[in-house]
Amino acid sequence: MTESTVSLFEKLVQADPPDDVPVLFDTACVIGGSIAGLLAARVLSDRARRVVVIEPDDISTETGSRPGVPQDQQVHTLLPAGQLWVERWMPGITEEAQDRGASFVPDKGVTAINGVPQAPDGEGRHLLAIGRPLLETLIRNRVTAMDNVSVLRGQATGLQYRDEAVSAVRYVPTDGGDQGDRGAAVLDADFVVDAMGRSSRLSNWLRQSGYDQPRLERVEAPINYATALFERPVKVADLEKVGALALFAPQYPSSGVSVAAAQPIEDEQWIVMLMGYGDSRPGRTIGEFRQACTKLPSVFTTATAGAAIGDVVTYRQAESRRRHFAEVGRFPARLVSVGDAVASFNPIYGQGMSSAALHASCLASYLGGGPDLDTAAREFFRLQQVVVDAAWAVSAGGDAARLDAQNGTEVPDEVREQRWAMEQITAATLFDGEVTRAFNNVSYMLRHPATLADPELLARAVAAAEGAMADLADTTIDR
Ligand SMILES: Cc1cc2nc3c(=O)[nH]c(=O)nc-3n(C[C@H](O)[C@H](O)[C@H](O)COP(=O)(O)OP(=O)(O)OC[C@H]3O[C@@H](n4cnc5c(N)ncnc54)[C@H](O)[C@@H]3O)c2cc1C
Incomplete structure (x- = not known):
């Protein structure tokens, strides 16, 4: 892990939203009106004359649980990195x-x-x-209150292209009536964001049109x-x-x-x-x-x-899943993917919504950097990869370690050493506030996981963890 990756991650966490930015698009379309889509729409509202969010569910009024987000009745915590960005985009x-x-x-x-x-x-x-549902409602109320953001009720079914760039989104309206009678409609757009969540169809659409699919890792x-x-x-x-x-x-x-x-x-x-x-x-x-x-x-x-x-x-x-957009070869211009559509993690780490907020930060940074809009958004995917790698290292890294231990799988020395170091740090968080702070900053997505590899921190953790492992194995619950 290079120092520049660590500082780039922290820049994406800490950057101020750009102000006084030029408009780049006439119509930007966001497919999916959940947390990732709404935050992307907020970013695009500064960059497009109009932003249209396509969403199959009725989100015109305050919603409770809704079909498009089957996980929304489960416990959801917004980590500090997500809070920072949500508050920056929507003060108060x-x-x-x-x-x-x-x-x-x-x-x-x-x-x-x-x-x-x-x-x-x-x-x-x-x-x-x-x-x-309440968090999503509060974010949605703020985003859709912007003059140039609107929601179109429909199910996106594909993309259209012109000159190797996305030029329109096909959709089927879902705003009541017999959907079987409703023909597909087309929304012209000069920038498109896939925010369709974990089951995003984007990879299939790309393949059907002869573009490369991002590699799926599970x-x-x-x-x-x-x-x-x-x-x-x-x-x-x-x-x-x-x-x-x-x-x-x-x-x-x-x-x-x-x-x-x-x-x-x-x-x-x-x-x-x-x-x-x-x-x-x-x-x-x-x-x-x-x-x-x-x-x-x-x-x-x-x-x-x-x-x-x-x-x-x-x-x-x-399973946890991620799609490697940064690796793709032939890919249309004016198209990006955000949120769970790119990476959906083991939810116990509570990273999903904060990752989506950081993807929005990547989008703001990419659009603010004067991108060449006639070529694939590789700079966006490069920034996003830094965020996904960091979150993936925490959640998928933990799962891989758990599975290998469970199955008695041999792992390379380097991986074994990293896991040993992580065990020392985790155990030390029970006794040493400084180690806890470093660990929490990574868990809260404020700092890059590579910051835990600091030798001084590890030495401190090893000292604090002495005896803690035994305690961990046979403590009784502190009630
Ligand atoms: C059990 C569980 C617990 C979790 N706990 C936490 C937590 O504590 N903290 C946290 O930060 N994250 C948590 N997450 C992750 C979090 O739910 C997601 O990361 C977050 O919802 C962002 O997802 P998203 O907006 O990318 O996609 P989703 O929320 O899945 O939304 C996708 C949207 O796309 C729409 N859509 C789908 N197909 C189409 C289409 N063809 N056309 C138009 N629209 C379409 C859907 O209707 C939906 O609105 C948890 C996840 C699970 C499963």
């Missing part, structure tokens, strides 16, 4: 979220490993705890999420513990729960999530859910004590 939105009942979960003790809370890191950073990460909502009679300010993220080593007796989270969110609710790997499917009924929580730190019993609101909602995902 985090305060608005709090006014609507979202809360900031302080990092002090928020993460516990086998019941042992991480040492406080002293930075006072917060995770934004909010229902995913890492097995079979996760089973179960999330439930409970009434919260106590105000956030009066809570003894404001939420928790608990991680458990495989050998730890936690009823098959590998990760659990409890967060106070809007409407006086707790949102509580239990996650198991592989065949472990913790808490499929409210009774099972509560039972599993009794074996976790006490905040989980508190959070599940109120009346349940609805049933347990489950979500299964088999």
